[in-house]
Amino acid sequence: MASGSRLTRRVALGLAGGALAAPALAQDAPIRWRLVTSWPRGQAGPGVTAQRIVDRIDAMSGGRLVVDLFAAGEIVPAFSVLDAVSNGTVEAGHSAALYWQGRVPEAAFFTTVPFGLGPIEHHAWLAFGGGQALWEELYGRLGVTPFLAGNTGPCMGGFFRRPIASLADVAGLRIRVAGLGARIYERLGATPVTIPAGETYTALERGTVDAVEFLAPASDYELGLHQVAPLYYAPGFAKPNGASELLVNSTALAALPEELRRVVAEAAQAEHALALADAHRRNAIGLRAMLSEAEVRLEGFPADLMQAAVAAADAEIDAIAGGSDLAARIVASYREAQARMAPWSRLEADMARALVRG
Template sequence: MPSGNALSRRALLGVAGGALAAPAIVRAQDAPIRWRLVTSWPRGQAGPGVTAQRIVDRINAMAGGRLVVQLFAAGEIVPAFSVLDAVSNGTVEAGHTAALYWQGRIPAAAFFTTVPFGLGPIEHQAWLSLDGGQALWDELYGEVGVKPFLAGNTGPCMGGFFRTPIESLSDIAGLRVRVAGLGAKVYERLGATPVTIPAGETYTALERGTVDAVEFLAPATDYELGLHQVAPLYYAPGFNKPNGASELLVNSEALAALPEDLRRVVAEAAEAEHALALADAHSRNAVALRAMLSEADVRLEGFPAEVIAAAEEAARAEIDALAETSDLAARIVESYRAAQARMAPWSRLEADMARALARV
């Protein structure tokens, strides 16, 4: 017969075992945390639409059923340009979009997508990840209760499709151009009329002549939109959008409510997608550009030097004005410009080497 001490030890072990096992059983039975993620893109759109779906799929896979995210395309819950508001006010927990859309509300937001004559994709990622840019972004969006993550990139953008030739600076004046972000301000300074149109409406607007030109993204997305079918002139370089970064927005309270490991899942899903999206964009853009030039009556054109020079001057003036809107905006501009100046010599040499190798 067991001694009293042995019995007591067994009883204690049983209680301890039960105490340790109970939380595991409770966790297994807990309902999953459910999030809704809205986007500024048509469902599955080449580039950002595909990226949004991959982010959702990656989070769901890594979370193992504990966090379940459902994707909604532009207009299914909120309009394309209402994603920030929806995440900020808690209508949804997350969104995938582009920071430049919030320039009217948050003037410095455009720096976290792209600015005219600014950082390229790798430079932009270096600024955010290594040179203090992310802390400034967190501070900027923290004012509206949102945590931003770099989450996808379509690569450098094209100058867009134009219905009529641009042979001099005077040809810009009076044009109605679909363009967003600081690029819209630059075109306005050049005498054009910027027009804000969601991605899904660009084809119809260009076809019907509601706009004279559409600047959207890079060849893969432009090709999918069919813009080459209604405007024959495809201009480069995309001076107003040298980068094509997108953002994953998460409501700060929703993110804080997650366990630490699930917060890390969200961050890692965004980071992994950014790397994949940029590689995907490079490959897709090459294929799409070749297809447009061979399948349709499309001419690849370069903006005249005087247009580029005037646009660069206008961009500099616009950024200087933006820096005066707040102390935080001034710090963002200063940090961004410092990063650009620091990386410029290597970036120029890298571009020269790429051009030389392309001729080999």
């Protein structure tokens, strides 16, 4: 009997121990974030990039950090992403820094600048030239931490409803254009119009605008702009780079365990590399598809327009540099990076042209 009682007590203690231990073995509930974007859901280029980022964070964190994605307009409008992340309405956003230049004039340097750095040069500046620290200083004032997170490649000059034979033809032109490019066109006599990506086709079709500069061939083709404006202009001097950004509320980021903060950073970095490669492939396909349609003609901007645009860009950048000490440091760092990399970039472009087989 004594032996049986001892066995019974051991079984009872084991069951009790198992019952007490069960909660400790259970998985903690995942941390959930909401991410808003400036894009229609699944849009070629940035919309796909945003989805891949949230999927990668989920996979890399083992489901410990789950990010729900919301397209433009589902929680906040396309151009309110920075504000939503800054004020804590959501934990994260995916957009392009050039959209905030009205509020933060220096922000455009972290997407693209007319006649500025290309995609690889821009990445090099951020990663190795001090650009990332300046970006974090700029956005830190808003309680936001930025990450480079996607790239659609160099942008085209856009679709125009009528030909541009000289600088004089730009006078009064209503063009959908974002970032510093809008200020350049304004200096050239055009009327820049800010329209979210999802509304560009309708605006061009109805004649609300005379031209649309959006992104590169893959994204432009998906929007169907070529169906209503037959003239496709190059080069895209206003946006030689197509970088996008992952914006994270700094308080939300700091609340994560270190390993999950690292997951967020690595997910953004991995997507940037993948997106740029994907963009190069898809832009080649998109351009070929558009040029195969009889109504689309690839045109070059006239020399006098390009010369005037260079002068306008220099004047605009100088004006931004004079705005604050931080603005001056951003402009100086950006220009130094461009001067340092320009010789190799020109030689690299020459070699690429020599090797192209059409």
